[in-house]
Amino acid sequence: xxxxxxxxxxxxxxxxxxxxxxxxxxxxxxxxxxxxxxxxxxxxxxxxxxxxxxxxxxxxxxxxxxxxxxxxxxxxxxxxxxxxxxxxxxxxxxxxxxxxxxxxxxxxxxxxxxxxxxxxxxxxxxxxxxxxxxxxxxxxxxxxxxxxxxxxxxxxxxxxxxxxxxxxxxxxxxxxxxxxxxxxxxxxxxxxxxxxxxxxxxxxxxxxxxxxxxxxxxxxxxxxxxxxxxxxxxxx
Amino acid sequence: xxxxxxxxxxxxxxxxxxxxxxxxxxxxxxxxxxxxxxxxxxxxxxxxxxxxxxxxxxxxxxxxxxxxxxxxxxxxxxxxxxxxxxxxxxxxxxxxxxxxxxxxxxxxxxxxxxxxxxxxxxxxxxxxxxxxxxxxxxxxxxxxxxxxxxxxxxxxxxxxxxxxxxxxxxxxxxxxxxxxxxxxxxxxxxxxxxxxxxxxxxxxxxxxxxxxxxxxxxxxxxxxxxxxxxxxxxxxxxxxxxxxxxxxxxxxxxxxxxxxxxxxxxxxxxxxxxxxxxxxxxxxxxxxxxxxxxxxxxxxxxxxxxxxxxxxxxxxxxxxxxxxxxxxxxxxxxxxxxxxxxxxxxxxxxxxxxxxxx
Numbered sequence: 001x002x003x004x005x006x007x008x009x010x011x012x013x014x015x016x017x018x019x020x021x022x023x024x025x026x027x028x029x030x031x032x033x034x035x036x037x038x039x040x041x042x043x044x045x046x047x048x049x050x051x052x053x054x055x056x057x058x059x060x061x062x063x064x065x066x067x068x069x070x071x072x073x074x075x076x077x078x079x080x081x082x083x084x085x086x087x088x089x090x091x092x093x094x095x096x097x098x099x100x101x102x103x104x105x106x107x108x109x110x111x112x113x114x115x116x117x118x119x120x121x122x123x124x125x126x127x128x129x130x131x132x133x134x135x136x137x138x139x140x141x142x143x144x145x146x147x148x149x150x151x152x153x154x155x156x157x158x159x160x161x162x163x164x165x166x167x168x169x170x171x172x173x174x175x176x177x178x179x180x181x182x183x184x185x186x187x188x189x190x191x192x193x194x195x196x197x198x199x200x201x202x203x204x205x206x207x208x209x210x211x212x213x214x215x216x217x218x219x220x221x222x223x224x225x226x227x228x229x230x231x232x233x234x235x236x
Numbered sequence: 237x238x239x240x241x242x243x244x245x246x247x248x249x250x251x252x253x254x255x256x257x258x259x260x261x262x263x264x265x266x267x268x269x270x271x272x273x274x275x276x277x278x279x280x281x282x283x284x285x286x287x288x289x290x291x292x293x294x295x296x297x298x299x300x301x302x303x304x305x306x307x308x309x310x311x312x313x314x315x316x317x318x319x320x321x322x323x324x325x326x327x328x329x330x331x332x333x334x335x336x337x338x339x340x341x342x343x344x345x346x347x348x349x350x351x352x353x354x355x356x357x358x359x360x361x362x363x364x365x366x367x368x369x370x371x372x373x374x375x376x377x378x379x380x381x382x383x384x385x386x387x388x389x390x391x392x393x394x395x396x397x398x399x400x401x402x403x404x405x406x407x408x409x410x411x412x413x414x415x416x417x418x419x420x421x422x423x424x425x426x427x428x429x430x431x432x433x434x435x436x437x438x439x440x441x442x443x444x445x446x447x448x449x450x451x452x453x454x455x456x457x458x459x460x461x462x463x464x465x466x467x468x469x470x471x472x473x474x475x476x477x478x479x480x481x482x483x484x485x486x487x488x489x490x491x492x493x494x495x496x497x498x499x500x501x502x503x504x505x506x507x508x509x510x511x512x513x514x515x516x517x518x519x520x521x522x523x524x525x526x527x528x529x530x531x532x533x534x535x536x537x538x539x540x541x542x543x544x545x546x547x548x549x550x551x552x553x554x555x556x557x558x559x560x561x562x563x564x565x566x567x568x569x570x571x572x573x574x575x576x577x578x579x580x581x582x583x584x585x586x587x588x589x590x591x592x593x594x
Contacts, residue, residue: 056587077506084504095499112504
């Protein structure tokens with residue numbers, strides 16, 4: 001069974017009197033250990049799909065099953081608990097908490113899980129080391145460069161050892177050199193730590209670094225030029 | 237937080253004034269002691285009764301003791317710094333006033349004509365200590381003791397010998413007093429005795445009005461009490477002010493950090509915990525401000541010994557532990573209420589639109 005199963009998902013939202021439908025019955029599967037890039041033009045719905053899979057947005061219709069849980073059936077509270085256990089989210093703009101140090105930002109997701117402080121400390125140290133920022137642990141976000149902030153963001157996303165790491169334009173606000181460092185880091189997260197990665201990007205070069213490249217065009221998903229097949233709903 | 241502190245400071249000032257008024261009109265002594273005053277007179281300067289009324293009243297059944305008192309005040313109108321002298325025989329002072337000398341001694345007070353025992357609040361305000369000589373309204377005295385009274389309002393009085401005050405300011409008022417303080421035994425009916433006293437002197441040289449001490453003080457301070465009753469609404473206004481200050485600050489804080497809350501929810505924070513975070517923040521803001529205000533007002537009131545006086549009767553601002561607890565409770569409740577709406581808003585905000593906010 002696939003780690004992620006997106007089945008006939010449609011997403012609509014209202015924009016004034018107009019109804020926008022960025023996703024129209026899309027289906028997608030992601031296997032454990034995959035590194036999938038999701039590309040497409042601005043407004044194509046790639047971030048919408050990522051947010052639906054990450055459980056921070058709600059589908060209009062269809063099902064999304066991640067690690068055997070149909071997240072479209074969960075209440076807001078249970079969905080939050082599920083995100084804490086299963087999702088690591090890397091934002092384009094880092095979104096670190098400004099009043100916390102790098103160490104404390106990375107520790108944040110672990111505070112939501114039942115864990116001893118010794119275990120928490122060990123995991124944060126491992127994550128900080130993985131992104132090569134141990135020496136910056138006591139620095140605040142304002143004292144770091146954009147690339148360093150993004151590395152802290154990646155450490156925060158992987159520290160709880162999530163089932164799926166999602167990244168929304170992780171290199172969107174970085175220069176070329178830093179982009180390369182971040183992409184190498186994401187490859188290591190996938191190859192060395194074995195984490196499944198789903199990355200949204202509009203940068204074709206960044207997208208090519210993934211094992212699977214999927215494009216989103218006019219609400220449809222295409223892989224290697226072919227549309228991905230519509231899946232049957234589990235509850236159908 | 238500073239706004240909350242100031243509002244709670246005012247709240248406690250008003251509360252302390254109300255407690256002072258309440259203590260003056262309703263403590264145990266207020267109902268079992270009568271004050272005999274000249275009929276239809278209000279300011280102490282205008283009440284001049286024959287001192288020998290004392291002997292007649294002392295013979296009435298139910299009367300334990302009678303104290304002749306001469307009162308002098310430098311200001312009959314409502315004032316925050318009125319000085320009130322009470323002249324009475326030294327032995328009566330010792331017997332009937334529950335005072336504790338902080339410095340000086342009663343013997344030197346009793347042995348010197350122009351000696352004065354100064355209430356601790358007056359001494360603090362006017363920086364007076366034993367041995368100091370001072371003059372107020374042409375009355376010159378030497379401080380022979382500084383006392384603290386169990387009755388807070390008395391800490392704003394200056395006690396002198398009766399005869400000294402009768403002869404003060406070049407006058408010769410020996411034989412006349414401002415008021416007589418009548419202490420009753422446990423069997424006496426205060427109202428009946430008050431009527432009996434007024435009846436006794438109806439045909440005398442000076443008519444009298446006799447009331448319980450509580451009623452006398454309430455009547456004397458009637459205008460001031462009405463004003464204090466109105467100020468009481470100002471106390472509620474302060475609570476409203478704290479509520480709006482904390483609520484506005486919390487709403488602004490939630491608006492500023494809507495994206496931060498969305499990030500926390502993305503990481504897995506439940507909506508209920510976001511709600512709790514906002515409530516805790518609002519609670520801390522209000523409670524800390526409240527504590528600063530309450531502590532500030534208590535320190536200020538106890539260090540300055542503030543009082544307000546009218547027609548020779550003083551009301552002390554009485555800070556108390558109960559008032560402090562009330563103030564902090566008000567701050568806590570207001571903090572909770574002020575956080576409810578912003579907390580609910582923060583917890584129900586959709587994550588994706590909030591993440592894209594600047």
